[in-house]
Amino acid sequence: MEPFDSSLDHQDDNYHQSNAGKNQLKLLKVYDILLKYSDENNQLSVKDIMNKLSSEGISTERKSIYQYIKLLESTGVDIITNRAKQNQYFIGNRQFELPELKLLVDAVLAAKFITEKKSSELIGKLVTANVSVYEAQKLQQQVLITKRPKTDNEKIYFSVNTIHQAITDKVQIKFKYYDISLIKEKIFRKSGGYYTANPVCLIWDDDKYYMVAYHDKHKKFTTYRIDKMEQVSATEFKAIPVPLTLNLQKHIEGIFDMYSGQQEIVTLKVKNDLIGAVTDHYGRQIEVIPYDDKHFSVKLNVQTSPTFYAWLFTFGDQIKILSPIHVIEDYKHRLEINLKNHT
Incomplete structure (x- = not known):
């Protein structure tokens, strides 16, 4: 009997492994x-x-x-x-159908907090993974690209990820925060020093990303625009829990304009043909009551802030504040200040 050659066995194994690969x-x-x-x-x-x-x-x-x-x-x-x-x-069935994908692409294009470079990358990933090259061509032809304002802060994606992870890990974060000067340069608050915050949640509102944090010293929520945050990093310190007495949902509902203002129940008289504008802004859950043949009244829970008054001003004499009186007076006072500024 001839001796067994183990090298042949290994060669056979290698052949099968190579073929399988x-x-x-x-x-x-x-x-x-x-x-x-x-x-x-x-x-x-x-x-x-x-x-x-x-x-x-x-x-x-x-x-x-x-x-x-x-x-x-x-x-x-x-x-x-x-x-x-x-x-x-x-x-046949893909993760996203073409109409669904178009909605996602439009959302990416419209988002101001996503840079042009990142928008192109995200759209490329969405399209490549979900449609054929032929449907991708159709999608590109159908998408109307306009000169929408976009942030130039490429680091926002890393900031969002860091904040999200910090919320999950229940730790504090630190960051620098800036404003823009008249010559379009960054001016860092606190003379360039770091903020320390207890992150609570992330909000995407009006095409901008915000972080809501709990401010332990003042016992309230504070909101920061993420595209104005730099050098965001997690710390080793545990986040301070939010007191049960604070209502996060109430804060979020009143935060749409990012301006401070008193939370008020305001009654408006509105022309009937503006029902769509009101429900688009405040939702269909609002209670609408007929006022007369041409108007309806509605009670809204709003922050009486500059942005709320600016929204009212958009419709001129088609919307009127009915109550409370002090809100009417506040609105009139703001209008008078603006009138004097232009005379």
């Missing part, structure tokens, strides 16, 4: 081709798939393509087969 690569390539180049209007035959593999220097047999398709289907990939003389295949 090649098959896995081909399987992934077939999946990638179906994702990129197939949809309901652009279906692929086995020959089409083989040609695309060949263009990348990968050769395979027809029966192997059938096996790869069956294997992909068994793992949950929705591959639709249009049976004919030459079967046609395409990816």
